[in-house]
Amino acid sequence: MRMPLSKKISLYTLLTVSAFLVFVPIIFAFLMSFMNSQDAMLGKIIPSVWTLDNYVKAFERLPLLKFLFNSLMTSLLIMIGQLVLSSLAAYAFVFLKFKGRDALFFLFIATMMIPFEASIIPNFQTVKGMNLLDTYPGLALPFLATAFGTFLLRQTFKQIPKELKEASEIAGMGHFKFYLTVVLPVAKTSLVTLALYGFLTAWNMYLWPLLSTTNDHVRTVQIGLKQLQSQETVNQWGVVMAGAMVVAIPTLILLFVGQKRLQKGLAEGALK
Amino acid sequence: MNTESAMPFEYNQVHFEELKKQQRKKVFLKGLLFLLPSLLLFSIFIFYPMIRTVYLSFFLTNQAGITTVFVGMQNYIDIFTSPIFMKSLTSTFLFVLFTVPGTIIVSLFLAVIANEKIKGIGFFRMIFSSTMGVSVAAASVFWLFLFHPSIGFFNKILVTFGFDKIGWLTNPEWALASVSLSTIWMNIGFTFLIILGGLQSIDSHLYESANIDGAGFFYKLRRITIPMLSPTLFFVVTVSIINSFQTFGQIDMLTKGGPSNETNLIVYSIYREAFVNYQYGTASAQAVILFIIILIMTVIQFKLGERKVHYQ
Amino acid sequence: MxxxxxxxxxxxxxxxxxxxxxxxxxxxxxxxxxxxxxxxxxxxxxxxxxxxxxxxxxxxxxxxxxxxxxxxxxxxxxxxxxxxxxxxxxxxxxxxxxxxxxxxxxxxxxxxxxxxxxxxxxxxxxxxxxxxxxxxxxxxxxxxxxxxxxxxxxxxxxxxxxxxxxxxxxxxxxxxxxxxxxxxxxxxxxxxxxxxxxxxxxxxxxxxxxxxxxxxxxxxxxxxxxANTFVASFIGSPKMNMGKAELFVENRQIKVEDKLTFHLSPSDLIHIPADKKTMIGIRAEHIYPATEQDATNYLEVVGVEQLGNETIIVFEELGGHLWNAKWPGQWAINLGDKVPVNISVQNFCFFDAENGQLIQPAYQEQNQEQEVIAQ
The missing domain is CATH 3.40.50.300 (P-loop containing nucleotide triphosphate hydrolases)
Structure with a gap:
């Protein structure tokens, strides 16, 4: 059905105003990151002179590159771990029928009700006890197993016709090979969704990196930003904003690229 | 059948049963093998810590977190008689009360207007979901600036219109609301994406037949969109509530729990008690309370939700 | 092997x-x-x-x-x-x-x-x-x-x-x-x-x-x-027409669903089972079109399916089911007409009224086939 022009205009107006309101904090930050400190102090919105000084300073003041690298490593580790572990678990829940499976599935659901934040104290002690504080594994390990990821993939795997499994059984293919050569390739889209989601949430983690890192060698960029912000005085807002942009831009790009896929995947995993 | 062939026949059946049992055992072991990595990590980082937290909550500990004295319910008595913790609880509930409906309403609105199929809609969807790509730390920095008492955007607007400046994050009357506002912003990206996904899975024939009947926008919203969206909304509400109870990052960056503990939300309180004051016992007691709250919330959600939600 | x-x-x-x-x-x-x-x-x-x-x-x-x-x-x-x-x-x-x-x-x-x-x-x-x-x-x-x-x-x-x-x-x-x-x-x-x-x-x-x-x-x-009424109605299209039948030896009659009456020749009486109550079945192609002279029964038409090379005529309900006849060629028949048909007891399959098991198949299958070809 074609939309009448008046409706179209009002819809676009609504969309534009909403988009502006949603995006305005990011726009301000973006503009400010190119401002000199006078402009910032005066509370200007658009810089009178565009400068990259703030970025240079941010990278000088903190080992931001190292932090970015740390974040990347941790996020990749978590992402890959989640893909492997959730796909294995989801496979068992879909293609293997055995006694106690439903009980184990319930156990997985139960993990969603236990907030990580409520159990940080023992987790901190555990990771400390394993001598994994200030290491990438220490940062990643608690997040590798995920019930959400398992559900998402279970949903996808369930849509694979069971005849594919049966045909492979007749051909003489075992479970692990079927998982590798059929299930994973067929479920590629969902794996990408989970990878995106896993990477995004890992990159944006705050509390755990704050607790489990004490030095710059493994500190993630989020905690770096906190450091930058708490060191800075008012007149150096530009530097802080530059830091914030450095932190936010990789995930923003990732989100923009994968938005459609993420939206589809999340809706499927969350709801069925 | 004659008796000669009956004998081996009986034997066969028993034999098959034995084989079947073995096969089932094999599948069971395989299943466990596939689940083992997840189960192992869940045990170490979720189930054990949960039990350990409950255990710790009955003890006093030294600085290293080693239990020293068994105190029974004393930690719980302490926190519930502590005005600071009670304040923290109240703030947390208020915070949830502000942020959850706020997030859902804003996101629902954005999703509904972004669900129209018109040119350039992809761009708007991208913008609306953008806050999901902004980390708590970065978002907090953005909002720190907006809330800044002298150069902040909000106060500048107030001044322009002739009002007095407000200490958004320093005034006890405003701090919680300010933090809630920034949190709503941080949450809309994710919530928007989920709701949009839900909207798009609604069968378009429903709208077409409503259009033929001449139904208006709000009629369709009330009679088709909201009912068909109820499973999505149900999920989103549950997740938002749980997330709100677990808020930490923006508190740490924006207010550090202040002013006068106005924004000392429960996770922040646990964090401070454990990692600043080294009171693992009382911190654990608080964590147990948080766990119970979330458990109750989920159960209530499921009990209430399941009846009202319209599944296809 | x-x-x-x-x-x-x-x-x-x-x-x-x-x-x-x-x-x-x-x-x-x-x-x-x-x-x-x-x-x-x-x-x-x-x-x-x-x-x-x-x-x-x-x-x-x-x-x-x-x-x-x-x-x-x-x-x-x-x-x-x-x-x-x-x-x-x-x-x-x-x-x-x-x-x-x-x-x-x-x-x-x-x-x-x-x-x-x-x-x-x-x-x-x-x-x-x-x-x-x-x-x-x-x-x-x-x-x-x-x-x-x-x-x-x-x-x-x-x-x-x-x-x-x-x-x-x-x-x-x-x-x-x-x-x-x-x-x-x-x-x-x-x-x-x-x-x-x-x-x-x-x-x-x-x-x-x-x-x-x-x-x-x-x-x-x-x-x-x-072998039984299930197979009879499952195999073949249209499915076999079925009805409850009652045998009256003294009148030399068999009645189907109290509606259709068939007179039995002495040879019929020898061939058909002696059970009083049975279930009979007859294939659609064995309900033949007839003239006034050789009509054994009249049935009301409730549907006609023209297939071109043959015509399926759907008759009124008998025993809760519509009966079908399959006639070669094209037939112009109006709905509601009562048309004369020729049905021979020789083409009846007899089933046990209780358990539906076959008692006796149609006994002049062979002859009938030839007749069809002759026509």
Whole structure:
């Protein structure tokens, strides 16, 4: 059905105003990151002179590159771990029928009700006890197993016709090979969704990196930003904003690229 | 059948049963093998810590977190008689009360207007979901600036219109609301994406037949969109509530729990008690309370939700 | 020689209700055997038990005279074609066809040879590099067939392989599958709910209902001598017309549903069963058009289906069912007309009124056929 022009205009107006309101904090930050400190102090919105000084300073003041690298490593580790572990678990829940499976599935659901934040104290002690504080594994390990990821993939795997499994059984293919050569390739889209989601949430983690890192060698960029912000005085807002942009831009790009896929995947995993 | 062939026949059946049992055992072991990595990590980082937290909550500990004295319910008595913790609880509930409906309403609105199929809609969807790509730390920095008492955007607007400046994050009357506002912003990206996904899975024939009947926008919203969206909304509400109870990052960056503990939300309180004051016992007691709250919330959600939600 | 043998095979899921009840059956090498029945009758379950995809609850399954209950599917030396074809969406046609050979580590040269041969035979040579989603339904069906053929397994199981195709293609594939089976000398177990498929393809048919065997036999036997009322109404289209019949020996009469009366000649009286109450069945083609003179009965027409070469006339309800007649040629009949028909008691199949078992099939089948041709 074609939309009448008046409706179209009002819809676009609504969309534009909403988009502006949603995006305005990011726009301000973006503009400010190119401002000199006078402009910032005066509370200007658009810089009178565009400068990259703030970025240079941010990278000088903190080992931001190292932090970015740390974040990347941790996020990749978590992402890959989640893909492997959730796909294995989801496979068992879909293609293997055995006694106690439903009980184990319930156990997985139960993990969603236990907030990580409520159990940080023992987790901190555990990771400390394993001598994994200030290491990438220490940062990643608690997040590798995920019930959400398992559900998402279970949903996808369930849509694979069971005849594919049966045909492979007749051909003489075992479970692990079927998982590798059929299930994973067929479920590629969902794996990408989970990878995106896993990477995004890992990159944006705050509390755990704050607790489990004490030095710059493994500190993630989020905690770096906190450091930058708490060191800075008012007149150096530009530097802080530059830091914030450095932190936010990789995930923003990732989100923009994968938005459609993420939206589809999340809706499927969350709801069925 | 004659008796000669009956004998081996009986034997066969028993034999098959034995084989079947073995096969089932094999599948069971395989299943466990596939689940083992997840189960192992869940045990170490979720189930054990949960039990350990409950255990710790009955003890006093030294600085290293080693239990020293068994105190029974004393930690719980302490926190519930502590005005600071009670304040923290109240703030947390208020915070949830502000942020959850706020997030859902804003996101629902954005999703509904972004669900129209018109040119350039992809761009708007991208913008609306953008806050999901902004980390708590970065978002907090953005909002720190907006809330800044002298150069902040909000106060500048107030001044322009002739009002007095407000200490958004320093005034006890405003701090919680300010933090809630920034949190709503941080949450809309994710919530928007989920709701949009839900909207798009609604069968378009429903709208077409409503259009033929001449139904208006709000009629369709009330009679088709909201009912068909109820499973999505149900999920989103549950997740938002749980997330709100677990808020930490923006508190740490924006207010550090202040002013006068106005924004000392429960996770922040646990964090401070454990990692600043080294009171693992009382911190654990608080964590147990948080766990119970979330458990109750989920159960209530499921009990209430399941009846009202319209599944296809 | 026996290829597949089922002895007292039964299946239950919760150890209470039997999905399949003591099935006994043997299928010979090179035979095209069709399992037919309404949906939910257990025919697919039976097939899957032969394949090894479903556990056998009780009884013995023999393949090539060896007990096979415990064998995993891969050791049963069989191939299977599924209703949805079970093609791997991420693999090309070629990879799909060779999937099983790859798993069994057949060497590459041999794979190539078999692939070319099979693709040639089934007409897929042009499509080998395509993905399943780029194929039409019929082409996918062929790939599934090819996968089965290429395995060179002597036993082939098919589970409703044609039900996702349109009618025209289905008719074509019926012939093709049959041809392929003969050519390769395969033993085939073919599951379908479509009795036309069963009749046209099978060397022998087993009719299954509610987990119980109704009848096993050649298609024409099932048609002419249905073992019970279920088979009678399941096999043949339109289905056999049925009605309760009552015999009045003193009046030399038999009454069907208290509506139709038939006079019995002395020879009829000798041939038909002496039971007072029976269930009779008569095929649609045995309700002949008649003139005023040779009409045995008049029936009210409630529907006419013009098929061009023949006409199906639907009559008023008798015993709760509409009766059908199938007349060759084209007939102009108005709805509501009472038309004269000729029905001969010789064409009645008699079933037990209580349990529906066949008492006696139509006894002058042969004569009647000739008459039809003569007309």
């Amino acid at each position: 026996k290829h597949v043998e089922l002895m007292d095979i039964s299946k239950s899921y919760d150890k209470q209700t039997n999905v399949l009840d003591e099935i006994n059956l043997s299928i010979n090498k090179g035979e095209f055997f069709v399992l037919v029945g309404p949906s939910g009758c257990g025919k697919s379950t039976l097939l899957r038990m032969v394949a090894g995809l479903e556990e056998i609850t009780g009884g013995v399954l023999k393949l090539n005279d060896e007990v096979a209950n415990h064998l995993p599917p891969k050791n049963r030396n069989l191939s299977m074609v599924f209703q949805n074809y079970a093609l791997y969406p991420h693999l090309t046609v070629e990879q799909n066809i060779l999937f099983g050979l790859d798993v069994k580590r057949v060497n590459k040269k041999e794979q190539k040879r078999r692939l070319m041969e099979t693709a040639e035979m089934i007409g897929l040579s042009e499509l080998l590099k395509r993905k399943p989603k780029e194929l039409s339904g019929g082409q996918r069906q062929r790939v599934a067939l090819a996968r089965s053929v290429v395995s060179e397994a002597p036993l082939c199981l098919m589970d409703e392989p044609l039900s996702n195709l349109d009618a025209k293609l289905r008719a074509h594939m019926r012939v093709e599958i049959r041809r392929l089976q003969r050519k390769l000398g395969l033993t085939m177990i073919y599951v379908t709910h479509d009795q036309v498929e069963a009749m046209t393809m099978g060397d022998r048919i087993m009719v299954l209902n509610d987990g119980k065997v109704q009848q096993v036999g050649k298609p024409i036997t099932l048609y002419n001598e249905p």
